[in-house]
Amino acid sequence: MAKTLEYSELSASSPQPGSTAPLCIRKIDSLDLPELQPYRTMRRQLAHREAGIFIAEGEKVVRRLLQSRFRVKSVLLPPKWLEDLRPLLQTRSEELTAYVAEKEVLERLTGFSMYQGLLALGKVPPQPTFQAILTAAQKPLLLAAADGLSSAENLGVLVRNCAAFGVAGLLVGETCASPYLRRAVRSSMGAVFELPIIENIDLVQILGELKASRIRCIAAHPQAAMISLSRGHFGAGCCIVFGSEGYGISAPVLQMCNEAAAIPMPPTVDSLNVGSASAVFLYEANRQRGKM
Numbered sequence: 001m002a003k004t005l006e007y008s009e010l011s012a013s014s015p016q017p018g019s020t021a022p023l024c025i026r027k028i029d030s031l032d033l034p035e036l037q038p039y040r041t042m043r044r045q046l047a048h049r050e051a052g053i054f055i056a057e058g059e060k061v062v063r064r065l066l067q068s069r070f071r072v073k074s075v076l077l078p079p080k081w082l083e084d085l086r087p088l089l090q091t092r093s094e095e096l097t098a099y100v101a102e103k104e105v106l107e108r109l110t111g112f113s114m115y116q117g118l119l120a121l122g123k124v125p126p127q128p129t130f131q132a133i134l135t136a137a138q139k140p141l142l143l144a145a146a147d148g149l150s151s152a153e154n155l156g157v158l159v160r161n162c163a164a165f166g167v168a169g170l171l172v173g174e175t176c177a178s179p180y181l182r183r184a185v186r187s188s189m190g191a192v193f194e195l196p197i198i199e200n201i202d203l204v205q206i207l208g209e210l211k212a213s214r215i216r217c218i219a220a221h222p223q224a225a226m227i228s229l230s231r232g233h234f235g236a237g238c239c240i241v242f243g244s245e246g247y248g249i250s251a252p253v254l255q256m257c258n259e260a261a262a263i264p265m266p267p268t269v270d271s272l273n274v275g276s277a278s279a280v281f282l283y284e285a286n287r288q289r290g291k292m
Contacts, residue, residue, distance in 0.1 A: 025082070025095040031109045034170065036099065038121050039076050039110055042258075045152070045181040048246045049124070054180045056120040056190070060197070063088065064190030072096050072121040078117045080105045124180050127270050128169070134213075137168030139235035141215060142285055145171040147203055147253045148244030149274060152177045156187025157275035158242060163191035165282035166291070171206055173200035173253070203241070207256040210239050217241060220281050221249045222262035222271050232261035234285035241272050242281075 038048060040056050053073070056065045059081065065072060066088040074078035074097045075089070082089075082100055086150045089098060101109070103117030110119075121168040134141065144167045149155045155177050161168050172179060178199055206274050207217045234240075241257055248271075254260065261282050263272065268280075271277065 002138060010168050017128055021093060021095040023086075023092075024095070025279045026097060026099050028099050028101050028109075035074065035097070036076070038104045039119060042110060042119075042182060045247050047184070049180055052124045054122050054124060054185055055182045056122055057118070057182065057186050059084075059116050059118055060212050061186060061190045062118050064193055065120050066092065066208055068190075068193035068233070069195050070125055073121040073123060074099060075121075076101075076106060076119040076121065078106065081116070082119050095119070127198050130209070131214060133169035133196050133198070138166075139237065140235065140289065141239075142167050142234075142282075142289075143171060143210070143239035144278070144282070145173065145203055145207070145217075145239055145241045146176050146274075147173045147241060147249050148175045148247065149167075150177055152181040152183040153187045154245060154274050155179055155181075156184035156189075156192070158278050159184070159188040159195055159197070160191040161275065161278045161282055162196045163188075165279075165286055166283065167195065169196040169198065171201060171203065172197060173203040174200045175244075175250070203253050204256055207239065207241070207253065211256070211258065215239060216259070217257040219243075219249050219254055219257040220262075220277055221254060221257075221258040221260045222265075227259060229263050229281065229284055232259065232284070234289040238285070240278075240281050240285065242278050244273060 036145055038053055038055060048054055056062050063085065066085065072092060076099045079100055083096055106117050111129065144162050146155060146158060156179065159170060159179050165264065177184060179197055185192055210217055215235055216236060218232055218234065218238055219241045221243055241249055241253060263277060
């Protein structure tokens, strides 16, 4: 059963009139409330994505969500974190509710072992248009694309690397997992809230549009690579395409790329995972642009 805190506690958390929406704080000892249903079903990541919502986990990710432009519906947290995050919660313009319980209670209610006992429910924003990304990007343009990435964790690491190395936007093909799945959001460490992303797109078509605009498409694909990474042409406007964990880039997408490049490695190692490989490729792109 959920219960509202005493009025004195609620009024202390209310912002000045006209600035932000009041923060509602509710103590809980169960997840029976209908609005807590997403927290009861955290393992159903695909259902959450279809509903346009996601769960953020951990202090850093939740804090970055609260600092972002993303809409936040609620937070679920222990009293300690409520006090730590109260200033951020009070700056939000939308109405949101903080559901409060001790960490041990939250672990029992969610069925998860929670390192920090801190969760938030966010709303997936409308996608930016491709033209909006191109218009806002610094020149020379640096884009990244993902083809066939089924691991949410790997996709989250790719998102984080893109944000770290100044990628203007990430194009996520229709054969990929969603970057807004719970595990992807967690692996991105909140970078998903800052990086422009277009998902569920036809990569063959979009790469064709890029090439028509004289933006080079470079495949990170060792099986087909004819050049080593350091000889790739990353200094001008380009899009680096990263493939699946097991099979690399699909043949139709690979055919749309101008060239394929690989990280030199000994014959005893086939390749790096996409998280490691993308960091190396994006570092090289920045190095050729004089940013490293």
